[in-house]
Amino acid sequence: MDMAVIELSRLQFALTAMYHFLFVPLTLGLSFMLVIMESIYVITKRPIWRIITRFWGKLFGINFVLGVATGLTMEFEFGTNWAYYAHYVGDIFGAPLAIEGLMAFFLEATMVGVMFFGWDRLSRRQHLAVTFLVALGTNLSALWILIANGWMQNPVGATFNPDTMRMEVTDFSAVLFNPVAQAKFVHTVSAGYVCAATFVMGVSAFYLLKGKWTNVARRSMMVAAAFGLASALSVVVLGDESGYTLTDNQKMKLAAIEAMWKTEPAPASFTVIGLPDVAARTTHGAIEVPYLMGLIGTRSLTGKIDGIQELVLRADERIHSGLVAYDAVERLKRNRTDLAARAAFEAHKQDIGFAMLLKRYVADPRQADDTLILKAAWDTVPNVPAMFFLFRGMAGLGFGFIAFFGAAFWCASTCRFRRRWFLKLAVVAIPLPWLAIEAGWVLAEIGRQPWAVDGVLPTFLGASSLTVPQVWATIIGFTALYGTLAVIEIRLMLAQIRKGPIEHFDSDQEDATQPHAAGFAPLPAE
Template sequence: MITPELVDLSRLQFAVTALYHYLFVPLTLGLSMILVAMEGCYVVTGKEIYKDMTRFWGKLFAINFAMGVATGITMEFQFGTNWAYYSHYVGDIFGAPLAIEALVAFFMESTFAGLFFFGWKRLSRLGHWVCTFLMALGTNISAMWILIANGWMQFPKGSVFNVETMRMEMDSFWTIISSEWAQATFTHTVSAGYMTGAVFVMAISAWYLLRKRDVEFAKKSLMIACAFGLVTSLFTIHQGDESAYLVTRDQPEKLAAMEAIWNTESTPAPITVFAIPDSEARTNHAEVKIPWILGLIGTRSLSTPVPGINQLIERNVDRITRGKEAVVALEALRASPKDPALLAKFKEVQPYLGYGLLLRKYTNDVANATPEVIQEAAAHTIPSVGLIFWSFRGMVVSGLLMIVLFLAGLIYSVKGSVDKKSCYLTAAMIGMPLPWIANELGWVVTEVGRQPWSIYGMLPVDLSVSSLTAGSVFGSLAGFIVLYSCLIVVEVWLMKKFAGLGPSSLGTGRYFFENHR
């Protein structure tokens, strides 16, 4: 029996495993491309220090890559164990990009990772760089297919509902992979991963400089990290703007929660810099706004309104009412599948079927759902305003702080004085958690902001779960938390150990600990 406790625990388990896994993914993405940049410097200049940089940061990449694989494997199995109806309903569509990711991108990534680590003495300088590039490319392609699947969950085009099988089926693979949502999700997420790798290298390099260790190695590493980070952070902002436009157009409930917009603003809409949202009173306290900005960013016009939460609820009352008709028509059609009149009636209201399915959470008899039940279901089409509002601002502030660190670090590096700027180096070291904060909060906005849908506008979360007991899900959740916590402890210990040794771990005889024995 599907209970609210079962749904909440299933959601929590997937959220926990996803957020744990995503502690490793962005660093893998970021370090892979920084290794390409560092080894590119070695290929062009022939200077051994760039080779040492590539090998050393590659060690830390390897640790993180292994942990990312270990934590990612279990996630796909959860679709079959905890989200059985989701897998049944959309598995033919959602499973296709995940299968391609595993069969093509992951094996490409793993193969060239092996050549990266074991091919230094067997490949030419250029040949090894090509392997490093292909390893990084495989890492990015792997992320691309996963984010294509996620983009389809956000904007489910390229599929049709089959009334005979009662499942969603793919009708255009090209529509799915070329979706604007897939492109924006991929580019924004991957560029945020690049920022993560840049901050990681910058912070550890700053630590070396504060301790006057391996100064030349650390200065060059920090300069590459800051240059790489600054460029990718500007691209991240651009893609964030694109994502905001798509959210405004296709998921207005998410945008309304992000900005705590309770009533439709006059055009062009202002952006809320600060507020204390009050969901009970449906108002904001201590509100600070900047005129026009949200309208320009979100709608790219001066005349398109940004709907408020109250107006969206009323709009969704109408959609759920029509969805109720779709559920009734579908049930009648299942009893008389050859009736052309019933089929025509269902086709008329089919786009609202998902909204009708929302009613199953509140009543067992959708056909007789009262206006009060419909109103309740409509009210719950708005995600948690407080959580989304503050998560979004936490992400933005973290991103802006990273940009400041990249810019300052690059300026000081170009001037050749970065090793003398102890205040900056301390700030750079303390700033290491910023990209993880931004990435985790970004996924909170993306996924919690899609509630109550697992597939936006198509399949509610409450209908997606498996028929398990709450106790079994709680037990597996506890097991995952213990296991993943152990893996994080191992990751931190290994990272600390090799970062503490620094390039001395390469055994070249050129670095701090080898010269201070």
């Protein structure tokens, strides 16, 4: 086992996943914003709303194509870079991905073509239905992918089969209704909605600052303000719910986020800011809010949140228990009818993954002593400083978006977006949702380490048998390819934004071809 190969494989997957996730949130949010805009067009029959819908639809289409292209690569990586992972848990993990392809991807991929080329072939209501199906398919894709990822965070509905030496599904409904997956889905799509609303707000503000397409821009900002405020509030509320699920399912991740080294008396305080010290196992200069963490994590004043040190001791116990299951499996390999080994395995099978943590240090975990077992138990602690600061950065941005869209509502009602300071703020804010979203993704994945599947399969055991030069070659190749795609994406988006919402209508469609319909009026000075 070459740890360099494992770390490089993790780096490659992280790079491809983070790049792919640049496109997914905007696709999720813009799809439903298109539904809202086109619904207004269907209700009012005003051509300017058709102009608005088609303009943002073009930006959606550019982003959608890049999202599909970068997403396909990731699924192949499970076979090329994580072959043992695919073998060990493929029965469970592969099912949601297969359903995503058959149910969601084919739906959105088919309907997106009809959406773009069916404007003059379908009635208004028929085309709106198609746009809704695109949005539905896009969000269903996210649902099934997050069900797969949620199972990695909380592996319910499956068990290890010593006869096949693999994890197998025992209750697919438990996989489907996994509380971690459901919480991750609603939180993730809400973040995507915030991303799209901020993007629409920023581009529209750019038009207003330049004094062109003002009617399109103001109407787009009205939709974005309402959609964005609702989404920003949802992100915070659903993020809180996502954190609550950690109390039952990922206690170590929650303790690392809070840098809670020792278990505090209930209700625990929340550390607003501080400097986690891994060596000293303490947090320097901590500023705390009494009771808040207990209320967030347990919804009560009596619930206890376990600290890192206590959870490490619990991991130590689970490793000892897992060694019993591991020994029983080795005995069953030699004699499938060994009833005593079968009974021992059934009693301790839930901890066999913890025993496999020892394979990082010894070929046969049963040869490990108590010192090595305790060392492996400490491996279950993720990168505490990274978790601590990523969470606070993400949460800070989340509350900032509530303030931003609240200000957007104020501007909409008092000045119809004529305040230049707000328009400049809206343009500057465009990249901020991506920073928060990428921080959230990294937080979730680092927090699961050292597990590929929490408590079931250590990450270092899931990698393929590759060499360092092979992995470096693919990292360099992907970086070059994705860098090229990034340049293409940005150039296409900027070109479309510069072109603006230009439309050509038949002569009998009101006067939408006239400049005032799309809005060329300059923005007055304050």
